[in-house]
Amino acid sequence: MKALIAFVLLLLLSPLTVLAAPVASGVQPRVIDVTDKAALRDGANTFVGYCMGCHGTQFQRYQTVADDLGIPYEQMLQTLAPAGASIADPMQTRLLPDDAKAWFGAEVPDLTLITRVRGSEWLYAYLHGFYADPARPRGVNNTVYPNVGMPNVLESLQGHQVLDCAEPTAQPCTRLRVIPGTGSLDARQFDDKVRNLVAFLAYSADPVQTKSRQIGLYVLLYLALLILLAYLLKREYWKDVG
Template identity: 45%
Template sequence: MKKFLAALFVLVPGLALSAGGDVHLDKAHYDLTDKASLQNGAKLFMNYCLGCHQQQYQRYQSTFEDLGIPLELGQENLQFTGDKVSSYITNNMKPANAEKWFGAAIPDLTLVARVRGADWLYTYLRSFYADPKRPMGVNNLVFKDVGMPHVLQELQGRPVLAHEEAMVDGEKVERYAGIKAEGGLMTAEQYDAAVLDLVNYLVYVGEPGRLDLEHKGKFVLGFIIVLFIFVYLLKKEYWREVH
């Protein structure tokens, strides 16, 4: 419980400042049973996110085991700190340096999917756009005046706001037509799929035992239904002569 509360205190100040209430959130159709997606999401997180964001309430070992990654392979390719495989997923960035470089404490992402929701994360990671007025050169439709850089720009390319002309009440107006990106390692479809894999992984980390609990929950509900039938029949038998 103490760790859970501590995580909330870490997450809320860094994330609650952005509302994004006017932006439509795209549906994140994640699948916690898709091991390939989870493994790719873990790879993306370790390579692009862990330099700044920690998951200090999640261990490497349990992550590798849950996602079907051999421990030696995981340590060699996804664990860059030299810690033991039983260590928590942390980095070496000092909080003082983080505040100096980014202007605010960097939130831990162990519970970000539970705090923000998968749809918010999926839309947020696909809503960066070039903005030379911002210190990092980018802004975000969901998180206005975002303080973090677009760490996935290498994959997506340089994103810019696109506009198109349209007739409204007989007048020509320019309206928003999405975000276009060029020069990335991925196509738009590939980038969306990669972001979904990353979101899938963050959802898993937020509640690693979710699938197991859902599986057990089905048996519990089945037991309750069967028990109800027997209790109902017993009640009818007990009250038969009274009625």
């Protein structure tokens, strides 16, 4: 009985956040919070500005994002949706599959469920993991996804990142260094930008997760109360036995 009560209390106290994994460049772990609407709005802006030219979130709609994140419809259509889009349209990229194959050698994946497939920790590390590699067709590689075909679309924000290993080692070099002055953001600002982008994609993968967890908390509270009442009733029935 005590173990069951302790388990229920543990579930009640579980946070609605995810701790992102540390990355090879030495960036400290950050919390991915899908309840922070300001962060999600910033992540949505980053996604539309830097990712949506190639990637979409076709199972997400502009209207849903606007409602959930507190963005007026007019502002949503002016700042986040392409010209001519309806508020009810899905957030699809306009990159055609044939063009994607011609430019990148493969179709570009939709990102609606990327955090479900890969995890928020993986995506957080991946977006930090790009570095200059002249041997690659697009001049970049990635410590998390070697031989990546995607260009580093966030380089203008982060700066020019390179491997930082002076001597050969038995293991592949994964230590990274950003050349100062080559990006518009400092390390902390860029990390915030990536964290917010990952948070937006984590929200997009399950837009009702916050509401579901709130309902789950109410259910757990009800079960905890029911367990307590059952335990007290049991004590009342058995207090004169033996």
